[in-house]
Each structure stands twice: as C-alpha cells, then as structure tokens.
Amino acid sequence: MKAIAVFPVTKEVRLTNLPEPSLRSPTEVLVRILEVGVCGTDHEICSFQYGTPPTGVPFLVLGHEALGQVIEVGSAVTRFRKGDLVVPIVRRPCPHASCVYCRSARQDFCVTGDFLERGIKGMHGFMTELIVEEEKFLVPVPAELRSLGVLVEPLTIAEKAFVQGADIQERVQWKGVRELTALVLGAGPVGLLGAMVFASKGLNTFAYSRDPEDGVKAAFLRSIGAKLVSAEKTTVGEMVKQIGGIDIVYEACGASKLAFDVLEHLNPNGAFCFTGVPGRRGPVPVDTDLLMRNMVLKNQVLFGTVNAGRDSYQAAVQDLAEFSRRWPDAMAQLITGRYPMADYEKVLLGRPGGIKNVISFQ
C-alpha cells in the first residue's frame, strides 16, 4: 500500500510502499484511513526542522490528524465494530516504570521525553491506506461526523488548554466573576477551533492575527460571535484598548515576540496559554523586569500545553457535534481543501491557502 513519507537524510518527501498491516493481537483494530489533516507541524517536518523516523528506519510516514473506519477487530476488542468511525490518539506512552503520567495513560504529561508521537516522533503516522492500532488508542466518532471528524485532533489542543486554564483559574474563582475576555493569537485551524471553544463556553472572544478584517477568517469569527482584530492595521496596544482588556490568552501562532508583547497587557489574575512550538531563530529581547513585576503584582499565570489526553479527544468529538448544530455554516467552512493522495506535494510542500486542508485516502 502507498504512504506519504519524509526521508530526512536524503531530504525528500515522497510516496513509498509499505506492506499491508494485519492484526497481530486480539486487542488490535484494523482501520482504513479516510482523511488526514495537514498542519504546521507537518510543514515543519517536511522542511526537515522537526520529526524523527522510527529507530533504524530511513523515513517517517507523515500524518497525525486522522479519521478512519474500522474494517476488522481482534477477538478481545469490545468497543468497536466493523464500519465504526475512529480517530487515533497521537502520542504513545514512554516505557519507563517511573513515569507516573505515561503509566496512567496521561502520556501528554510524559516527564521522560521518551514518548512517541505517530507521524511526528519515532512512529509512523497515518498518511497511508491502512493502519493497525490498539483499541485503547482509538476514540469513537459518530457517523454524523464523517465530514468533520478529521478536525478532532487539532481541536483536542484547545480542549486540553481550556481544561488546564479552567483548573488554573479556579484559584481566582473565575466562573461567574464577570464576563471574561479571551484572546486567541493566530487564526489558523488551531486558533479558529480554539475561538470556537472559548465562544461556546460563553467568553467574549477575539482573535488577533495578520488576516484582514474583511476576509474569510474574520467572517468565520463573526459567524460564531467572535471578532478578528487585524495585526496589519492595529498594534498590540491599540488592540488591547479596543477589546477592553484580556483575561485569558490562547496563543496559537508560534510567534514568541508577539506572544510576549501581548503578555505585557494581560489583565490582573489573568492566564496566558502557549500552544505554539516556534522554530529557534535566536534570542528575542523582552522586558523581563516588566513581565516579572506584572506577573507578581497582578497574580498572572503563564503556562504551556502540548498534545492531549483521551478526555480531550472525547470533548472534541462532543464539541464538533455541538458546534455543527450551533454554527453549521461556520463548520462547513473550516475544511477548505480535500486532495487525493497523488496531490500530496501541493498540500505538503506548496501552501495551498484556505483554512484546513486534508488528504483523502480512499
């Protein structure tokens, strides 16, 4: 069967052939891949800045945002049947007995760094026709989410961030204090999905990005009751004045300078969440005295979050269903391109534009 792979040594991204997998244990599930989303991480892997093939293998099969359909289940599988839609979890636990997080299925909090991530770190991904997966790493998706299920994984990033932020903000009993303002940095898929999470929870939601205020992303945000402020014409200071203060920041653009500029303007008792993984471009000057003073005198919290646990996958499945009931037109706009496998170069090496582009494997 065909797979889309990156060869870091020879610096190639191309199709390769893999043997068709089959069930090896009674707890495994054979899944036909339907669609795989492409994100910034894939672009970084394709420019050889990130990503690690499995040990001893010269290539890494790409793809971590997948939707698949069960075609065969092992004899001990209880939760899935042939025909079910599934989303595979990306991260796999490290092998160390001492890592309490991996040992309790919270590999998103792994402390050893020896976790694996399918399509990213040490394990092949989902840009291929068939995969075999342990039942415990699959999340069920209802049939009505056939066209949106590929968005589950990018949505898990925001779901985990929201739960982490809400837990942290329990310290100031933020629920019901007053109307809170959330600011999303960036208006890519992770940012827009994050804006949907915050808006659906009742926060006053804004996004700050380079996109124009009369473009498709601004219209998308308007349709969910949020608002885009364009960084092309509004400085950070002006933006903060315009939106009247920021209680929670959801950073989803990977631009560290912008993030720290915004951090200077966080409200008292606010929380700031990083999700981007910037490339290393060398040191950036920041006013550390000012930030430290603010963080102490204003009780602020700055935190990062990576990947997600099963609870966030389940929340993402539920929220996708809720968002499509509440905002059907917006949801229909999120996936802007569906490409056959043969067009992988256009999506992975070119920048076809739009919001979320996916590759279809059937």
Ligand code: BGC
């Ligand atoms: C993926 C996460 C992963 C992270 C770091 C993101 O693009 O969505 O699952 O943990 O990259 O590798």
Ligand code: ZN
């Ligand atoms: Zn991703």
